[in-house]
Amino acid sequence: MDAIYWPSFFFLLFGGLACAFAVAVLLSSNIVRMAFYLVLSLAATAGLMFLAGAEFVGAMQLMIYVGGTLVLLIFGVMLTSQERFVEMHTWAGDWVKGFLAGGALLFVLIYAAFSIPAWRGIERATVEAIPAQKSVTPIAMGLLGARTDAPDRSGYLLPFEIVSVHLLVVLVGAAYLARAKRSRESKIV
Amino acid sequence: MINLPANPMLFANLLTEPVGVAHYVTVGAVLFVCGALCMATKRNALGVLMGIELVLNGANLNFIAFGSPYLRSDAHNLGLDGQLMALFVIVLAAAEAAVALAIALNFYNNHDSIDVDRAAQLRG
Amino acid sequence: MAPFLLELELFGIRLCPWTWLAYTLAGLVHIALILNLVAVGALIFIWLERKISGRIQDRLGPTRVGGKFGWLQTLADGIKLLTKEDLMPEQADGFLFKIAPYVSFCASIGAFIAIPFAGGAYPWISQHLNAGVFFVLAVLGLEVFGVILAGYSSASKWSLFGAMREAAQVVSYEVPLGMCIVVPVLIAGSLDLVVIGDRQAGWFTNWLIFHDPFTFITFWVYFTCAIASVNRAPFDLAEAESELVAGFHTEYSGLRWSFFFMAEYGSMLSVSMLAAILFLGGWHGPIPVADLLGLQPENGFALGYLGQLLGATNVILKGTIGVCVMMWVRWTLPRLRIDQVMTTCLKYCTPIAAVMFLGATVWLFNWPGKNFFGLLDVPAAVYEISDGASGGEQIPSVVTPADRVAFEASTETKNKRENL
Known part of the structure; x- marks a missing residue:
């Protein structure tokens, strides 16, 4: 018998939390609670990433994914806060x-x-x-096209550029889609 | 059936031995299935979007697991490629969420609701 | 140790090397230290805020409780809050209403995990992360979650309005804040807060705020955005009492309410300490007292410990000064309107931060290895701190002129080879 191995313990902790909150997202019918559980699940996944040695991706996960969910949450509140829409049941x-x-x-x-x-x-x-x-500097170099960890593998300069242009296009497109075109006539449904 | 390691006390073995890719993939699979079910069963458009986030997140976790030096011997390791892929997935997920939210907002403007079952007509 | 202790087992796990106990204790000590910093810090800051606001408004502030200066006023307040009735609106979403203050508080404390209090070879930091700055920024952004949950679950229009304003504000201000943080990261060549802090070792001339004119301006933009991102006046739209009763915490009372306040003061301290580490030399004072007196780990544990203690004092003192400036601003400036808040962010802070970022890049390219507006050289010791990459390969965190010459030479030969 061996002594306890701490990374495994934390894997069980974070993995269990991630799974449990993912199931909670599935089973909950209130949109704001769903968003809250989703945040906890994503944060636990970030913990798993830290555990696997991917610090930068973990921090990025916390920043972008969780931040993105924050916006989801706001929209959830904005678009469903009327009493009758708070819960939409599944058959x-x-x-x-x-x-x-x-x-x-x-x-x-x-x-x-x-x-x-x-x-x-x-x-x-x-x-x-x-x-x-330490993985931060090699990741940065990889994104700039110069791999320091595995020189035989190719860099990611072109995908990086494409993704940045893609983000710009998406931002412009989303702003165009979401702009207020006409004042909303309240229809009774 | 599944060939478990020799130790009968699975729980104790999990605590005293390092976990492998398979354990991470299991968590990823649970996230993926939960997300897929969310997409299938939720009637709220934002709920569907949350399902997508969960699915992408499960895939991300797999990339990280296959790239981690602690989970698998170095011979077939993705190395940093796994982390870089995960970064791109995160960025694309953010972009996708922005567009999806814009669509949801438009849908709400037209229908006074974000119940996806009402999205059955082609005219806005 | 008694022999039976060596053979103790629990569910087939050997307990004997009591390292697990040591790890648990070490973790608890870290948590206790950080909790104390935030909680005791909040006690002091609330008293300080009353005194400062009193003096600014030409009155005395608290004078009675605890004898001189009313220094026990906050404790009395705390006891009052503990004994108050804990109310919850009937329509509220109970679970989210109860958990919201703790979400805020946890995010506020979580940022301190990766903030170093002293650097060097044995940094005083709870978890030394390679991507420390990024982590702190990410966790600080989570504090707004608690506020939004509170606003939604209170079932009150005022709370919801406050939460929505806060969400819009925090999400917008994260853009210029991130851009400002990138500038010191660029100069130090690392996301590691310990490396960034130790890049500024020595006299105050090495501080990154004095690195070039662009970093000097960046610091002020950073501080403005930091005030906005922790929702202090003049950016405290979320709790604008003249319009929204009390904003997102209208329905809160007692202990839960005080948790929001501890979270606010905690994040004020953490953004100020981050400013101190990024721009103001971190744990290195204006005069390198520790170096002059030989308080370094090479000279024995006790002296090294004293030096680190001095460093931690420095960082906390700088953070406290930052918090005091925030208080000064709060009691001096009137609150902005929400459109003015967004204008400040999108039309002023973001473009200025972007230009400063570009300027600092150009400056660093033209005058690498210079400090203090390009007048002084970076001390040689700084070059030894390098962010070692994996695989034993060293990537210099600070590009020296020699590095650039070597790089250009290598690319030239490569180009020549390709031409042939």
Whole structure:
């Protein structure tokens, strides 16, 4: 028997939280609560990323994903705060079909994941021997097209440029779509 | 069936041995399935959007897991490529959310509701 | 140790190397220190705010409680808040209403995880993150969540309006704030707060605020945006009492209400400390007292510890001064209108920050390795702090002129080779 291995403990903690809150998002019917659970789930996932040694991506996850969800939350409040729209129920049949399909998919995915021996983790002594690696500078260099970690792999300068132009286009497009075209006539539905 | 490691006490084994890619992929799978079900069952457009976020997040977690040196031996490791891919996914998810929210806002302007079941007509 | 302790097992996990206990204790000590800083800090800051506002308005402020200067006033207030009835509106969403203040408070405390109090080879920091600045910025942005949840769940129009204003304001001000933070990151060549702080070792001439004219302006833009992002006057639209009763915390009372205030003072301290580390030398005082007296870890543990203590005092003192300036601003300037708040952000702060960023880039390219408006050289010791990349390869965090010559030479030869 061995002593406790802390990263595994924190994996169980964060992984459990991420899964539990994801299920809570699914089962909740109040949009603001859903957003709140989603934030907690995403934050727990950021914890998992920190645990896997991806500090920069974890911080980015906290900043962008969680920040993006913040905006979702605001929209949720704005667009559904009237009493009659707060809860939109799903029909029971949909739930049954959904859970059958989802459960089958989940079973297949987990079975597949654990059926590959190389994916089950490496020896404790080996893991503890891996030196801590700083990943921020290599990521930055990778985005600029010069890989310092693996010189034989290609850099990401072109995707980086494309993504930045894409973001600009999306911003302009979203602003165009969402602009106030006409004053809303209140229709009784 | 699944060949579990020799130790019968699975829980204790999880606590004393390092986790592997498979464990991360499991969490990713749960997030993915929850997101997919959200997209399928929610009638609120924002709920569908949250489902999409969960799905992307599960995929992201897989990228991180396959790129992490702590979870898998270095021979077939994605290395930093995993993290870089995850960064792009996050950025694209943000862009997608912006457009989707703009559409939701427009939809609300036209229908006074964001129930996606009402989006059954082509005329706005 | 008694032999039976060596063989203790729990669910098949050996307890014997009591490292788990040590880790737990170390974690608890960190949490306790940070909690104390925020909670005791809030006690002092609230008293300070009363005194400062009193003096600014030509009155005395609290004088009675606790003898001189009324220094126990906040404690008396705290006891009053503890004993007040905890009210919740009937229409409120109970779960979210109850949890909202704690969300704010946790985010406010969470930022301190990655803020160093002293640097050097053995930094005083709860979790030394490679992407520290980014993490702090991300966590600080989460504080607004609690406010929005509070505004929504209170089932009150005033609360909802306050929360919406705060959301719009914080999301907008994160853009110029991030741009301002990028400038010191650019100069230090690292996202690591410890590296950024130690880049400014030595006399005050090495502080990044004096690095070039652009960083000097950037600091003031950063401070403005920081005030806005922690919702202090003149940007406290979320709790504008002249229009919104009390904004997002209209329906709160007692302990939950005080949690919002602790969160506010905590994040004021954290943005001020971040400003101190990014621009004002961090744990290095204006005069390098620790270096002159030899208070360094090389000279033994006790001296090194004293030096670090001096550094931590420095950082906290600078943070406190920043908080005092925020108070001074609050009691001097009138509150802006919401459109003026957005104009300040989008039409002034963001463009200025963008231009300063460009200017600092050009400056750094033209005069690398210079400090104090290009008049002094960067001390040689700074070059030794480099952000080591993985695989044993060293990437210099500060590009020296020699590096540039070497780089240009290598690209030239490469170009020649390609031409051939």
